[in-house]
Amino acid sequence: MKIIDGGVLAAKGFKAAGIAAGIKDNGNKDMALLFADKPAATAIMTTSNMVQAAPVQWDKAVMIESPYKRAVVVNSGNANACTGETGMRHVEQTAGAAAELLGVSTQEVLVSSTGVIGVVMPIDKILKGVQTLVDELGDDAQHADDAAHGIITTDLTTKSIAVEIELDGKTVHIGGMAKGSGMICPNMATMLSYVTTDAAIEPECLQKLLAKITQDTYNMMSVDGDMSTNDTVVVMASGEAGNKEITLNDVTSQDFAVFSEALYYVNEHLAKSIIRDGEGATKFVEVTVSGAATDKDARILAKAVIKSSLVKTALFGEDANWGRVLSSLGASGVVFDPLKVTLVFFSSAGMITLLNEGVPIAFDEDMAKKVLSEKEISIMVTLKAGEDKATAWGCDLSYDYVKINGDYRS
Amino acid sequence: MKIIDGGVLAAKGFKAAGIAAGIKDNGNKDMALLFADKPAATAIMTTSNMVQAAPVQWDKAVMIESPYKRAVVVNSGNANACTGETGMRHVEQTAGAAAELLGVSTQEVLVSSTGVIGVVMPIDKILKGVQTLVDELGDDAQHADDAAHGIITTDLTTKSIAVEIELDGKTVHIGGMAKGSGMICPNMATMLSYVTTDAAIEPECLQKLLAKITQDTYNMMSVDGDMSTNDTVVVMASGEAGNKEITLNDVTSQDFAVFSEALYYVNEHLAKSIIRDGEGATKFVEVTVSGAATDKDARILAKAVIKSSLVKTALFGEDANWGRVLSSLGASGVVFDPLKVTLVFFSSAGMITLLNEGVPIAFDEDMAKKVLSEKEISIMVTLKAGEDKATAWGCDLSYDYVKINGDYRS
Known part of the structure; x- marks a missing residue:
């Protein structure tokens, strides 16, 4: 396993963008879009908090329909939690707008939010932001960095990592980005973490693997003992590396072991980065x-x-x-x-x-x-x-x- | 019910003292003694922390032998927790020295400690302190105040309260003192709290009542979510008020209701005082x-x-x-x-x-x-x-x- 550059765009088959849509008062980037060229096998873990933000409820609902997804729209600065029916309507509008512009179905779009709880989303800014995000999609390092900036709140730094491994004779990449840094004591997944890979892997197999990895990484960390309403970790696999698809029948194979170890490494790195940037942390x-x-x-x-x-x-x-x-x-x-x-x-x-x-x-x-x-x-x-x-x-x-x-x- | 002066010595049949034995470097008072003229019906609740200080272990052991006690020796500045066999020996020496000087049996002496964990007790200072405490015993307001000072650590103020009620045509007093103010999230009792009454009450009845009251008072508070190794609340009843002894058969009586309410009030007051003086608390x-x-x-x-x-x-x-x-x-x-x-x-x-x-x-x-x-x-x-x-x-x-x-x- 080799550590490489490229963050969440190190894997083939993905594009991203990050922009300032005016949700944050200070003019910082506050939206990001992650887009898969083709339907990607997707796994997700979300908060076990009884109070779940509207986007978490949306993501869980659309994952039941199909584990193949095309896009994730993320905003920082507003958690869209405890916002009632209005909040759910805003998620649907956001996913709908992204789907239309990207030419995919609404159910193929995941949505995440992070920021203050209980404040209604500035939906006009969000919808305008979705348009700008789609216009600015790209697959180079700058786009990965912009996206990593778009998802942070009180974080002092962005959190990114990427690795390269070999599976079935093919070069495979795994990369990711995450945000912290307060209300961190996950009990399913961290605040927000997005990992992409060009490995070919069956969604059921990816979901089981992610559940196990989450248990040992995100769920074992705490900044302040406060579990969030918005915790979400998403892994999307494009299959573009061309390896033979890893399925639940392969869990004892060498390829599965190598992929698991690399995916664990990426998620552990992101989890530790969140702690290193914990609010006010000096150690x-x-x-x-x-x-x-x-x-x-x-x-x-x-x-x-x-x-x-x-x-x-x-x-x-x-x-x-x-x-x-x-x-x-x-x-x-x-x-x-x-x-x-x-x-x-x-x-x-x-x-x-x-x-x-x-x-x-x-x-x-x-x-x-x-x-x-x-x-x-x-x-x-x-x-x-x-x-x-x-x-x-x-x-x-x-x-x-x-x-x-x-x-x-x- | 009337609120009165006198704190832990408001009830008849008790004496107390508080001194500086040199356990605290700053010369502040750091030991207290509470003494009952005759064996007093005693109830106790202690921490449910798996790591229990030596004095907590001692108190639980001697309570099994008999619920009638004569004295409590308390020191602040050292918790005598995580001190192994040495810690247990030091408690026995402390109880033994007090028993000899007071002319009671060692098993009639409860011991409490609070302060830093994992440091061996300065036993010579403690034993010399016991001698001074016995010499200085008295039953006036100054003695109650000295004792209240002897049990505090980072507390900004002492915590005392006393009330007067009427039971069976007799005037009955209940008073107490407590200390906070960090590592406060009790799950059986508070840090240290001592309540005395001159009511006559059967120990089994007092114990059941204390368990119920603790659940609604000390166990419902938190300064910092950290449960202590030393939490202890003790109630001693001298019976000197001369009322007909309250037993488990009287739990539906008017007298039991009046006594319960007053005992609840005293403990709730002490619990709230601990929170008001929580470390660094402004609200x-x-x-x-x-x-x-x-x-x-x-x-x-x-x-x-x-x-x-x-x-x-x-x-x-x-x-x-x-x-x-x-x-x-x-x-x-x-x-x-x-x-x-x-x-x-x-x-x-x-x-x-x-x-x-x-x-x-x-x-x-x-x-x-x-x-x-x-x-x-x-x-x-x-x-x-x-x-x-x-x-x-x-x-x-x-x-x-x-x-x-x-x-x-x-």
């Missing part, structure tokens, strides 16, 4: 829980640590207040023996053991400070309760998180 | 969810709103970003119909309706700012799913929360 934190009795226990425990406000503020303050890690594990609802827990903090500056099978270890405070001064911190918890393991990603909790979210609408 | 927030399908749903939903970092930062910023309330309800795991939800914010400055049965209501931003500028904010959610209702209490999330917890150990 990237990885928590690994091993020796758990079950996979579920390991996941719950790792996420409990990453979600604790007190762990997060201690990391911001570069304070080795490790008791908070133990307390968050204990509060998770998982049953374990505290007297068997081993806890280690490490970073590129070194490693400190805080607790060894329940016994606190005297550690060098200067060394601890050094370890925690790095931008990337790892917390390793071992339970001695079994064989299962999980990793979660998150960030610290800073003054800037409070600032960004104290006046988000203003 | 007290009450969330009421009504029209829920079940009592459990109502509790989960109210706590989901109070725990959301994004709701809390919006309240700090006085921003009516109500979509975050909807999103936190939707992320709670409770099933409900978003199109039936009504949402209202109110305070002493007025009321704004944000959502009426799923339809967003245009509101006056100036009025919203006025409503949210107050120090006490209420959020009212109606679901139209049933008859159940619950109220939770919390606070906003401010820069100061991050500051206080970024360098707690330093």
